[in-house]
Amino acid sequence: MRRIAPPAALLAVSMLMGWFAYRLGLGSVNRPEPGFFPFWICFGLAATSLYLIWRSPRPNPEDEATAQAVFTLAGYRRVLSVMAGTALFGLLLEVSGFLAATFIFMAFCWLVIDRQSLLRGLLISAVASAAAFALFVKALNVHFPRGLLGF
C-alpha cells in the first residue's frame, strides 16, 4: 500500500492536470499553444507513475530501511499540529498584526505541541515575539500588516 499509493496519487494528478491542459488547447507542432507543454509533462508523469505502480510489488531496499519510521499516529498528530499552527499564523497575520500573530503562534508551538509548562511557554513566547519584532520590523524594516491592535 505504501509503495502503490504515491504513484497512484501522482497518476491521478497527472490525468486531471493533463485534462485541464488539453482543454487549454495543444495547438500544433509549428504553433504550440498554452496547453502543449503541460500536457506532455502530464503524459510523462503519468507514464512514470504507471511504471512505479508496475514496479511496486518488488521489494525496495530503500523502503525496507525506512519502513519502521513511516507515519505513526503520534507522527500524524505532530505533523497536523505544525501545519495547523503555521496556517493559523498565516491567517492571523492580517487580522491581528505581526506581533500578536507571532506571540500566538509561538505559544501554540511551545504550549500545545511541545507541552512546556504554562508560565515558561508564555514567557519564552513573549521574549521570542519581541525579539522577532525587533529584528524584522525595527532592524530589517520588513513590512507586516498592523492588524486590529495597531502593531
Added chain:
Amino acid sequence: MGDLFANLYFGFSVSLAPYNLLACFMGVFVGTAIGVLPGLGPVATMSLLLPITIKMEPTAAIIIMAGVFYGAMYGGSTTSILLNLPGEASSVVTTLDGYQMARQGRAGPALAICAWGSFIAGTLGVLGITLMAPALAEMAVKIGPPELVALLCLSFLLVVQFSGGSRPRAAASALLGFLLSTVGLDPVESTPRYDFGTFTLMDGVGFAPLVIGLFGISEVLINLEKSEKMEVFKGRIKGLWPTRQDWRDSAPAIGRGSVVGFFMGILPGMGTIVPPFLSYSLERRISKKPEKFGTGVIEGVAGPEAANNSATAGSMIPLLTLGIAPSAAVAVLTAAFLTHGVQPGPLLITEHPAIFWGVVTSMYTGNALLLLLNLPLVGMWARLLTVPYRYLWPMILLFCGIGAYSVSNNPVDVLLMAVFGLLGYMMRKLNYPGAPLVLAFVLGRLFEEKVRQSLVISRGSYETFIAHPLALLAWIASAILLLYPFFMRGKSAPHFPPEEEE
C-alpha cells in the same frame, strides 16, 4: 591576462566596499552557523533570506546568499568531527575519519585541516571560476534555443541520475516540478493556466513558499521525530595548527579533492554530496594503507572537505555562464538573481560586470573570512550545539513563515508553504528526492519557452533539436545516461546517500 587582472581589480573594488564586505561577513557567518546546527540547511536558509535581501543592492544580496551557500560547507564539518553527526549532507563522509580522530584526542588537527583544506579548495575553485567563466560565457552567447533545450534535458537527466535513490522517483519528482512551473500565466501568450480563478495562482506558485516548505518545514517535521540526545564534545580542542606530518599527509589529498570537487560540481545533479564520496574513495584507492581509512586518517578528512568546498565554486559556473542551476542551493541563488531583475547567464558578465566580478571576488574574501571564523572560534561553534532543539524549532518555523510571507506580502503564501511542507515531509518519508522538483520548477519556464521558440522558428521541425553539433552532443550524452542503468544491471553501481538538502 591583462584584462583578467583589470577585472579582478574592478571586482575587488566592488566586493571590498564596506557594505558588500559586511554582506559577505554576514553571509559566511550565517552559513557557518546553519552548517553547524543540524536541522536547517543552506537551501532553506537562503530561501528565508530571499525576502530580506530584496531591499538590498543586488550585488550585496547575491554576495550574502553565496556566502551562506559556501559558508555552510565549512560549518557542516564541525558537527561531523565533534558529534559524529553531519551538519550538512555533504559532510557525511567526514564523520568516518573525523570523528575517529576526535576520539583519539586529535579533534584540533581534524578541524584545522578541514578549515585549511576548505580554504585552499574554495580559493582554487574560485580561481577556476575566474579563469573559466568569462571564456565559457563568451561561447554561451552563441547558444540558441535548440542547443539550450538539449543542454537543459541533459541537466535534468543528470539530476535524476545522481540525486540519490530511485531514478523513476527522481524523474517523477522532476516532472512534478515542471508541472508546478506551468501554474500561472504562460510565458509566450500570457494565458492563465491552473489558476482556478484565484489571483495568487495567476502569478504562479511562489519560489519562496515552495522551497521553504519543501526543505525548511519538512526538515523541522523530520527533526521533531528524532528523540536522540546529542552528546556534545566537552573536551578542550587543542592543536589547531596541523603538524608538518599532517600537512605532508593531507596536502596531496586537498589538491586531488579540489580538482575532483570543482569538475564534479560543474555537472548538474552532483551538488556537493557526491564529490566528497568520490574524493574519499579515490584517496582510499590510491593510499598505501587503505585498511586504515575509517580509523582516523587525516587524508580521509582533508580530501572530502576540499571536494565539497570546491564543488560549491564549480556549481556556480553553469549559473554564471548558462543561467542553469545544477543544484537546489544554486537554484535559490538563481531566484535571487531574478528577484533583483538580473538574468544569470552568458550576458551577465557584459551587462552586469559589477555583480559578476563583485560576487566572484567576494568568494575569495569570504573564504579568508571563513578561515578566521572557523579556526579561532571553533569553541563558540561547538557551544552553539548545546542549544536544545526544542527551543530552536518554533523559531525556525516562525522564520519560515516570515520568509514565505514577506516576498509578496501575501498570507496565502504562508498557507502554500504549509502545504509544500507537508508535501516535502511525505516525499522524504517515501524516498522521493526534493532537489529534482526544485530544479525543474526553477528552469521549467525557461525550458518551455525555449522548446516553443525552437518549434516556432523551425516551423514545427523536430530536426532543429539535433541540427547543431553542441545539441547533438548533448542528446548523445543524454542517450548514454538513459541507457547506462540497463547496461549496468547486475553490476555494482556506486551508491550515494539520498539527498537531504542538495
